[in-house]
Amino acid sequence: MTTDTALLEVEDLHVTFPARTGTVAAVRGVSFTLGREKLGLVGESGSGKSITGRAILRLVPPPGQVRARRLVFDGCDLQALDARAMRAIRGERISMVMQDPKFSLNPVMTVGEQIAEAYRVHHRAGRREARRRALEMLAAVRIRDPERVYDAYPHEVSGGMGQRAMIAMMLIPGPDLLIADEPTSALDVTVQMQVLAILDDLVSERGMGLIFISHDLNLVASFCDRVLIMYGGRIVEVCDAQHLHEARHPYTRGLLNCLPRIDGDGRALPVLRRDPAWLAPARTAAARTP
Amino acid sequence: MTMRNNTDAAGADVAQAETACVNETWRAWLLSDQPHSRTQARLGCFYRTWAAFLENRLAVFGLAIVLGLVLMATFADVLAPTSPVVGGDLRTERLLPPSAAHWFGTDDQARDLFSRIVHGARLTLLVVALVALIATPIGLLVGTVAGYFGGLIDQALMRVTDIFLAFPRLILALAFVAALGPGIENAILAIAITSWPPYARIARAETLTIRNADYINAVRLQGASSLRIIWGHIVPLCISSVIIRVTLDMAGIILTAAGLGFLGLGAQPPLPEWGAMVASGRRYLIDYWWVATVPGIAIFVVSLGFNLLGDGLRDVFDPKAQK
Amino acid sequence: MTGTMAETASKAMIEVDDLHVTFGRGPRATHAVRGVGFRVAAGESYGLVGESGSGKSTVLRALAGLVEGWRGRMTVAGRVLGPRREAAFYKLVQMVFQDPYGSLHPRHTVERILSEPVAIHRLGAADRRIEQALGDVGLGPQFRYRYPHQLSGGQRQRVAIARALILEPKILLLDEPTSALDVSIQAEVLNLLARLKRERGLTYILVSHNLAVVAHMCTRLAVMNRGTIVEEMTVAQLRRGAPRHPYTKQLLTASRGYDRTAVDAFIDFAEAEAGSIART
Numbered sequence: 001m002t003t004d005t006a007l008l009e010v011e012d013l014h015v016t017f018p019a020r021t022g023t024v025a026a027v028r029g030v031s032f033t034l035g036r037e038k039l040g041l042v043g044e045s046g047s048g049k050s051i052t053g054r055a056i057l058r059l060v061p062p063p064g065q066v067r068a069r070r071l072v073f074d075g076c077d078l079q080a081l082d083a084r085a086m087r088a089i090r091g092e093r094i095s096m097v098m099q100d101p102k103f104s105l106n107p108v109m110t111v112g113e114q115i116a117e118a119y120r121v122h123h124r125a126g127r128r129e130a131r132r133r134a135l136e137m138l139a140a141v142r143i144r145d146p147e148r149v150y151d152a153y154p155h156e157v158s159g160g161m162g163q164r165a166m167i168a169m170m171l172i173p174g175p176d177l178l179i180a181d182e183p184t185s186a187l188d189v190t191v192q193m194q195v196l197a198i199l200d201d202l203v204s205e206r207g208m209g210l211i212f213i214s215h216d217l218n219l220v221a222s223f224c225d226r227v228l229i230m231y232g233g234r235i236v237e238v239c240d241a242q243h244l245h246e247a248r249h250p251y252t253r254g255l256l257n258c259l260p261r262i263d264g265d266g267r268a269l270p271v272l273r274r275d276p277a278w279l280a281p282a283r284t285a286a287a288r289t290p
Numbered sequence: 291m292t293m294r295n296n297t298d299a300a301g302a303d304v305a306q307a308e309t310a311c312v313n314e315t316w317r318a319w320l321l322s323d324q325p326h327s328r329t330q331a332r333l334g335c336f337y338r339t340w341a342a343f344l345e346n347r348l349a350v351f352g353l354a355i356v357l358g359l360v361l362m363a364t365f366a367d368v369l370a371p372t373s374p375v376v377g378g379d380l381r382t383e384r385l386l387p388p389s390a391a392h393w394f395g396t397d398d399q400a401r402d403l404f405s406r407i408v409h410g411a412r413l414t415l416l417v418v419a420l421v422a423l424i425a426t427p428i429g430l431l432v433g434t435v436a437g438y439f440g441g442l443i444d445q446a447l448m449r450v451t452d453i454f455l456a457f458p459r460l461i462l463a464l465a466f467v468a469a470l471g472p473g474i475e476n477a478i479l480a481i482a483i484t485s486w487p488p489y490a491r492i493a494r495a496e497t498l499t500i501r502n503a504d505y506i507n508a509v510r511l512q513g514a515s516s517l518r519i520i521w522g523h524i525v526p527l528c529i530s531s532v533i534i535r536v537t538l539d540m541a542g543i544i545l546t547a548a549g550l551g552f553l554g555l556g557a558q559p560p561l562p563e564w565g566a567m568v569a570s571g572r573r574y575l576i577d578y579w580w581v582a583t584v585p586g587i588a589i590f591v592v593s594l595g596f597n598l599l600g601d602g603l604r605d606v607f608d609p610k611a612q613k
Numbered sequence: 614m615t616g617t618m619a620e621t622a623s624k625a626m627i628e629v630d631d632l633h634v635t636f637g638r639g640p641r642a643t644h645a646v647r648g649v650g651f652r653v654a655a656g657e658s659y660g661l662v663g664e665s666g667s668g669k670s671t672v673l674r675a676l677a678g679l680v681e682g683w684r685g686r687m688t689v690a691g692r693v694l695g696p697r698r699e700a701a702f703y704k705l706v707q708m709v710f711q712d713p714y715g716s717l718h719p720r721h722t723v724e725r726i727l728s729e730p731v732a733i734h735r736l737g738a739a740d741r742r743i744e745q746a747l748g749d750v751g752l753g754p755q756f757r758y759r760y761p762h763q764l765s766g767g768q769r770q771r772v773a774i775a776r777a778l779i780l781e782p783k784i785l786l787l788d789e790p791t792s793a794l795d796v797s798i799q800a801e802v803l804n805l806l807a808r809l810k811r812e813r814g815l816t817y818i819l820v821s822h823n824l825a826v827v828a829h830m831c832t833r834l835a836v837m838n839r840g841t842i843v844e845e846m847t848v849a850q851l852r853r854g855a856p857r858h859p860y861t862k863q864l865l866t867a868s869r870g871y872d873r874t875a876v877d878a879f880i881d882f883a884e885a886e887a888g889s890i891a892r893t
């Protein structure tokens with residue numbers, strides 16, 4: 001990916017939270033560019049991967065503070081926008097899918113109404129038109145019986161169905177960038193694959209950019225184009241997904257090695273030894289990974 | 291001379307620094323992530339809660355009012371300038387307005403209102419404490435047992451609770467007092483009997499949410515008896531929300547007691563009960579406003595204090611209400 | 614082959630035959646487990662694999678006595694289990710739960726959590742036992758008086774394991790013990806469980822949705838779907854890619870990572886029985 005086609009540029013992103021003693025840095029100087037590709041953001045809990053995704057959309061919960069040298073989306077400086085302009089970008093041009101659909105869908109509105117509503121917020125369209133679009137979108141995320149799901153309330157649909165509906169809702173305004181924060185972690189593995197296939201097709205058909213935030217290295221390696229590995233609020237390594245298994249950084253290696261394998265021999269798993277040097281400023285980490 | 295002053299100042303500084311240092315070690319000991327004993331862990335937990343409570347100004351104000359009430363009740367004999375029941379000269383000291391001699395004025399029996407308010411604090415506190423001591427355990431017991439066992443036991447206990455809940459509290463209390471005869475003890479009993487059902491409801495609702503939690507399953511799997519599970523594992527989790535509710539209810543309880551007193555069914559004259567004082571003062575409301583107003587303000591302030599305290603406790607104990 | 618089977622059966626630590634579990638009554642009843650049966654030999658690790666709603670956890674809970682309304686026959690160490698469990702059962706069988714955040718009492722210190730089983734069974738020497746149990750799971754004495762909220766997920770799961778081990782059981786029921794943990798912590802907990810099993814000759818039943826975890830820990834496994842066991846096999850067979858049932862095959866494919874072309878062939882087994890299978 002060359003920079004002239006870059007959809008999103010993030011440079012030196014910092015997120016801090018005030019604490020009783022000083023501040024806690026959740027993200028410390030993250031920089032990356034994203035084209036129309038599937039970018040994986042991998043790390044363990046507390047690595048800052050989710051906060052990075054939220055910071056782009058200015059959705060960091062208060063009292064968190066976000067600052068970056070550059071935060072440019074499709075030629076538009078996200079930091080310079082006022083709250084209203086940001087709202088317009090959010091949803092219409094950049095969407096976000098969260099982990100648990102049960103918490104993200106409004107429990108007292110039917111699934112279909114919410115999707116139609118999402119369409120009407122960003123397009124001038126009548127009720128009938130919005131309904132038609134919503135049904136189309138439900139079919140596009142491979143829900144077999146869109147009419148039934150349209151009239152169902154969130155608690156009446158299964159987890160996989162809810163997550164598909166959620167994705168439909170996020171995609172109906174036709175965003176250029178989708179940030180998916182562990183979109184499939186709560187789902188069964190086969191359903192997970194089906195949801196990923198939907199995302200995959202949308203990226204290749206619509207030329208959408210996707211930031212896929214996950215803790216699952218193997219999944220990201222098989223699904224994404226490029227992977228950023230985060231540790232302690234920093235990116236410790238960037239690699240092509242295909243070559244993830246040749247990763248150099250000891251943290252990435254450690255994470256890969258400690259996964260149990262179906263084909264493994266059942267011997268004790270190597271345990272990750274954390275090195276305080278990994279938390280050193282980004283420059284040294286960059287120097288170590290050519 | 292100056293030098294000596296300096297050394298003195300330095301000495302004071304050192305002493306101050308030392309106390310600060312001692313305070314700091316205490317704090318560190320309390321906030322330690324690695325407590326060395328059960329007591330330290332418990333005190334640390336308490337200290338954290340206390341620190342969170344102190345951040346809520348209104349709650350601290352409420353606590354101050356409640357503590358003020360307790361102090362007033364404890365030292366009533368010292369604080370009150372005259373007897374609360376024996377009046378002064380009926381010819382010259384009846385219905386005097388507030389003055390330096392009688393801070394809150396006097397009533398129709400020539401009694402000093404300030405002394406009566408101060409002694410009335412004892413009665414109010416007695417009502418509050420006894421109702422809390424009677425109603426809270428009943429509510430907790432009924433609620434946790436019903437919630438934990440479910441089924442028929444739950445049905446039976448909750449229907450009884452519903453029956454009690456169906457009557458307005460004051461009406462039911464009135465009926466009890468009418469049956470038992472007027473008097474402060476019977477009023478307390480009547481209020482206690484009518485105030486436990488909401489606590490049972492709360493305890494049951496809490497129990498239902500934690501009954502199937504894995505930590506309860508885990509003790510069940512260790513062979514713990516139902517009694518041990520309810521007492522050792524469920525009650526400690528229900529108790530905070532019940533205490534919050536009891537504190538918030540205190541205002542209502544004081545008002546009910548005052549209402550019974552006002553109707554002549556609670557404390558009997560000449561006891562300085564605030565509700566009864568309002569009742570006896572209402573005849574002079576137009577000409578001698580202070581007789582009824584001062585006890586009214588006392589009831590209001592104490593109710594407010596309990597309400598603020600309850601709100602503060604809720605903020606500290608109930609993580610669900612936090613933003 | 615038949616010889617070894619008979620041998621396993623004779624030494625079976627756990628036997629489950631035709632187990633049915635129904636929740637609720639009347640038309641709203643759900644039949645969560647439908648005729649499940651398996652045997653686990655002493656010292657064996659047996660895996661139960663399946664997706665949510667497959668009934669795998671319910672089987673485990675029925676065995677532990679946490680579920681009412683089961684039918685069938687279950688024996689543990691030769692003793693037939695009735696609707697109520699006696700004290701001796703709890704000294705033989707213990708369980709580790711999935712969510713380390715939900716399985717420790719939020720207002721109890723580690724010491725209180727660990728002393729509870731000692732007090733219930735009047736074992737005595739609580740101090741020594743607690744220290745020993747903490748040491749066994751790799752936690753130092755500094756953790757003894759902490760509250761659960763002062764522990765990380767992995768540390769909590771270690772405490773839960775210590776609590777299960779303090780009664781010195783022979784059988785440990787593991788309900789997704791690592792699914793809520795980070796992978797690096799998962800490795801530590803799996804290693805700990807493997808070590809404890811080796812040292813104490815424990816028998817494990819491990820319930821998981823993660824085939825890799827089951828393959829790593831167990832010698833035999835059963836794959837469950839919609840309340841029944843669709844296939845039972847050894848882990849060696851699984852590694853050879855020998856599963857016969859289409860559901861197992863699909864699960865294995867999905868577990869190996871994302872593969873766009875494979876996904877199109879997926880059948881929705883959860884909804885299958887009623888609609889699509891009948892149609893195909």
